[in-house]
Each structure stands twice: as C-alpha cells, then as structure tokens.
Amino acid sequence: QVPPNGQGIAGLIALKGLNYLEKEGSDTAPVPGSADCYHRMIEMMRLGFADAREHVADPDHMKVSFDFLLDSHRIEERVQNLFDPEVAAIRGAPLPSSCTVSFQVVDGVGNAISFVNSNFMGFGTGIVPAACGFTLQNRGFGFSLQPGHANVVAPRKRPYHTIIPGMLTFADTNELYATISNMGGNMQPQGHVQLTVGLLAGLDPQAAIDFPRFCIADGTKDGQVQFEAEVDEAVVKDLEHRGHDLKAGVSGHGRAVFGRAQIIKRDRKTGVLWAGSDGRADGCAIGF
Numbered sequence: 583q584v585p586p587n588g589q590g591i592a593g594l595i596a597l598k599g600l601n602y603l604e605k606e607g608s609d610t611a612p613v614p615g616s617a618d619c620y621h622r623m624i625e626m627m628r629l630g631f632a633d634a635r636e637h638v639a640d641p642d643h644m645k646v647s648f649d650f651l652l653d654s655h656r657i658e659e660r661v662q663n664l665f666d667p668e669v670a671a672i673r674g675a676p677l678p679s680s681c682t683v684s685f686q687v688v689d690g691v692g693n694a695i696s697f698v699n700s701n702f703m704g705f706g707t708g709i710v711p712a713a714c715g716f717t718l719q720n721r722g723f724g725f726s727l728q729p730g731h732a733n734v735v736a737p738r739k740r741p742y743h744t745i746i747p748g749m750l751t752f753a754d755t756n757e758l759y760a761t762i763s764n765m766g767g768n769m770q771p772q773g774h775v776q777l778t779v780g781l782l783a784g785l786d787p788q789a790a791i792d793f794p795r796f797c798i799a800d801g802t803k804d805g806q807v808q809f810e811a812e813v814d815e816a817v818v819k820d821l822e823h824r825g826h827d828l829k830a831g832v833s834g835h836g837r838a839v840f841g842r843a844q845i846i847k848r849d850r851k852t853g854v855l856w857a858g859s860d861g862r863a864d865g866c867a868i869g870f
Contacts, residue, residue: 583746583748583774584745584746584747585641585648586637586638586639586640586641586644586648586742587638587639587640587641587724587740587741587742587743588638588743588744588745588746589634589638589742589743589744589746589768589770589771590746590748590770590771590774591630591633591634591638591648591651591652592627592630592631592633592634592638592771593627593630593746593748593770593771593772593774593775594630594652595626595629595630595633595634595651595652595657596623596626596627596629596630596771596772596775597626597775597778598652598654598657598658599625599626599629599630599657599658599660599661599665600622600623600626600775600779602654602657602658602661603622603626603661603665611783613783614779614780614783614785614793615793615794615813615814615817616817617816617817617820617821617824618667619779620796620809620813620817620821621667621670621821621824621826622667623772623775623776623779623796624670624796624798624807624821624826625664625665625670625671625672626661626665626672626775627771627772627775627798628672628673628798628805629657629660629661629664629665629672630771631768631771631798631805632672632673633651634742634771635742637651637732638732638733638742639731639732639733639739639740639741639742640733640739640740640741642739643732643733643736643739644732645732668824669824669825670821670824670825670826670827671825673805682698682699682700682744682745682765682766682767683698683699683700683765684696684697684698684699684747684763684765684842684844685697685844686761686762686763686844686845686846686857687761687846688758688761688846688848688855690853691853692757692758692848692853694749694758694761694846694848695761696747696748696749696761696762696763697747697763698745698746698747698763698765698770699745700719700744700745700765701716701717701718701719701720702719702720702721702723702744703720703723705717706718706719706720707719707720721741721743722735722741723741724741724742724743724744725739725741725742726742744767744768744770745770746770746771746774747761747763748761748762748763748774749761749762750762750778750781752850755850757848757850758848758850759781759847759848759850760781760787760845760846760847760848761844761845761846762774762777762778762843762844762845763843763844764776764777764841764842764843765841765842765843766838766839766840766841766842767841768797768798768799769797769799769839769840769841770841772795772796772797772798773795773840773841773843776790776793776795776796777790777791777843777845780793781845781847786847786856786858787845787846787847787856787857787858787867788845788857788858788859788867789858790845790858791843791844791845791858791859791860791861792858792861794809794810794811794812794813795809795810795840795841796808796809796810796813797839797840797841799839805827806827806828806829807821807826807827807828807829808828808829808830808832808836808839808840809828809829809830809831809832810832810833810837810840811830811831811832811833813830815830818830837862838862840862841860841862842860842862842863842865843858843859843860843862844857844858844859844860844865844867845857845858846867855869857869
C-alpha cells in the first residue's frame with residue numbers, strides 16, 4: 583500500500599488483525615461467504631478505520647509513526663481487547679466519498695503497475711480551467727475541521743486521501759503475487775481486504791472480484807454495514823443477531839457503494855498471468 587496521507591494503512595491494520603485471529607484460533611480460517619468470515623472482516627475494518635481516521639494525515643504533521651500504527655503487538659492487543667466473535671463491538675468512522683478510475687498492468691517478466699486516479703466527488707470542484715477538458719480535483723474535502731487533529735485543515739499540508747493502488751507480494755522473495763485495486767472512496771481498503779482474503783482462500787481473480795461484498799459506507803460513528811443482495815439471507819440474519827447495524831439486499835445502481843475492482847495475479851513458477859475485472863462497472867481484462 584502507498585503510505586499516509588493515503589488510507590491504505592487501514593487495510594493493512596485489518597489484514598494484520600485477521601492474521602492474528604487466524605493464528606490464535608483453534609481451527610482454520612472461516613470459509614469466505616460465511617457469517618464468521620464477514621464478521622471478522624467487518625470488525626477488523628472498523629479497527630483499521632478507527633486508527634486511520636484518528637491518525638492519518640500529511641506525514642509531516644502526523645503525531646504517531648507508521649511503525650506505531652502497523653506494530654503487530656499493538657494491533658494484537660487491540661484485537662484481544664475489542665474483538666468479540668459473537669457480537670459487533672468495534673466502531674470506526676469512515677466518511678463517504680467516490681469517483682475514481684483505475685488500471686492494472688503486468689508485463690512478461692513480472693514488472694507491474696497499480697494505478698488509481700480521481701478528481702473526487704463526481705466532478706471534483708466543478709471548476710474547468712480555461713480551454714481544458716477536465717475539472718480540478720476537490721481533495722481538500724479530506725481535511726478535518728477538528729482543532730488539534732493531525733489532519734486539521736492548514737496551509738502547505740496534504741489531506742487524508744482515499745486513493746490506494748495496491749500490490750501483494752510474496753513475503754520470502756518480494757516477487758509479485760498480484761496487483762489489486764477496488765476504487766470507490768472508502769470502499770478501497772475494505773475491498774483490498776476482501777479481495778486478498780478471497781485470493782488466499784483459493785478463489786481465482788475473477789471469482790474474488792465477483793464475490794458478494796460488504797461496505798462500511800455511511801460515515802457515522804456506528805458504521806452501518808451494507809451487503810450485496812447475493813449474501814445469503816441466513817448469513818445476514820446471523821450477523822444481525824451478533825449486533826451489526828446493517829443494510830442487506832443492496833442491488834442495481836446501489837451497488838456503486840461497493841466500488842469497482844481489478845486484479846492481475848502472476849504465477850511465480852510459470853509467469854502466467856490471470857486477470858479479472860469488475861462487472862459492477864465498465865472495465866475488462868485484456869492480454870496482448
């Protein structure tokens with residue numbers, strides 16, 4: 583992930599929390615699509631968003647270090663203190679946002695680009711420079727107005743930023759495993775977590791992209807969770823029983839909240855590339 587002022591660190595915190603839960607569990611990781619799997623991912627994303635919204639800002643103005651936020655011992659302690667396998671107990675506060683474009687490119691020897699660009703909130707500022715065919719971006723929206731906050735609006739300062747192109751690499755060699763993106767405002771770190779969990783569970787890139795998603799989208803302290811219509815009704819009822827504030831059955835244009843993903847996965851032995859592109863948007867996977 584790109585470092586702060588981007589929000590990618592929220593996804594890394596969530597993945598570290600999931601790794602700890604898997605390490606400490608008495609059995610294997612929950613099956614993707616099960617209530618246990620969604621519950622874990624939602625709670626760990628709330629943990630990641632809580633940290634990101636509190637601390638992420640222009641790196642020159644952050645009050646804590648990247649190493650502090652990603653410290654495994656700190657994250658594990660938070661998971662121990664806050665996670666309940668049966669009850670929704672963790673709260674974060676992402677803010678709603680949107681409007682992004684992305685592409686992923688991998689060549690024959692494994693060099694890769696993960697690219698995401700956005701002018702933010704539809705048409706950015708709505709201001710078009712004279713004789714130009716584009717609008718100016720509106721990223722100042724990402725600042726906080728809370729006095730004393732690391733991300734409070736100020737001159738010569740970068741705001742909290744939602745854009746996070748991503749790559750997954752093998753821990754032993756740093757070789758490319760996959761490039762990923764899930765454009766769509768604060769859906770991005772949540773999408774990266776869900777795509778990563780799906781790939782590691784054995785789904786191919788297109789199947790990982792097509793898999794029904796959740797999104798903590800409303801931007802309130804309680805962090806309402808939205809689910810795509812394909813999530814099993816029994817799973818939704820199980821999560822409601824655990825105390826999740828949720829909205830189920832999201833379909834049609836409402837799916838925009840779940841973003842649009844792209845993945846290119848590379849086989850480390852053969853170099854074969856396997857790509858997928860999101861049917862929730864106008865994109866495609868092309869080999870040439």
